[in-house]
Amino acid sequence: MIGVFDSGLGGLTGLYELKRLLPDADIVYFGDTGRVPYGSKSADTIIRYSLQDMAFLSTFGIDAALVACGTASSTALEELKKRYTIPIFGVIEPAAKEAAEKTRTGKVGVICTQTTKNSGSFERAVRRLDDKIDVLTVACPLFVHLVENGFSKAGDTVTREVARRYLSAFDGAGVDVLILGCTHYPIISWAIAEAMPGVELISSGRAAAKALADAVGGTQSGAGTVRFYVTDSPESFESSAGAFMGGDFAGHAEQIDISKY
DSSP: OOEEEEEETTTTHHHHHHHOOOOOOOOOEEOTTTTTSSSSSHHHHHHHHHHHHHHHHHHHOOOOOEOOOOHHHTTHOOOOOHOSSEEEOOOOOOOHHHHHOOOOEEEEEEEEEEHHHHHHHHHHHHHHOOOOEEEEEEOOOOOHHHHHHTTTTTTOOOHHHHHHHHHHGGSSSOOOOOOOOOOOOOGGHHHHHHTTTEEEEEEEEHHHHHHHHHHOOOOOOOOOOEEESSSSSSSHHHHHHHHHHOOOOTTEEEOOOOOGG
């Protein structure tokens, strides 16, 4: 059993990759939709939320966990690893490794929440691999709100304009690889790609899912199940998740009271 948690919908990017790589795995997904976004919260609050999220997932007897949230990975991952003996994967190191391997200009861009930017976690992770790489980080806090509120459909004029304004910070910087440091961001990758043509986008959620899958392995029976839990309206989550994952998600998610954990 694999546990996955995120502040909302973003972790579905990692879940989608996990299901592709480990179709036989049983997975429980928890989206803390009642407290999204994490990126604007204090470090103490993010750690507290993450510990509650992990405590809930632990009730399923999980054997490994994916912290499919850039903010939680940059702030709470080490605390989680201190408290649990199972393998726990964050999204920082795998994405940094992929970026360091792929850049040709030696200039890597990162977009993320403000809390993740303040932590400097992606910069440190990339430079541990190659201290000659320049890393430019830009916080894009509105992206999470756009995704969570349904402004993710390709061609949406609001999302396109927000992306253009945020990503103009990279103009002339020579960045050839861009880490999507929040797992919500791949859901609007169409807008990011439009604003940064010719730049390779790296999904931190997908990179982390691959790292977990490589570590735990598995068969290819395709018999795995996925259970979904949220802290706010299941209907809202199901509507957006269905658009992203494909198919009708009605009745797939169950609301829980995270304050009990």
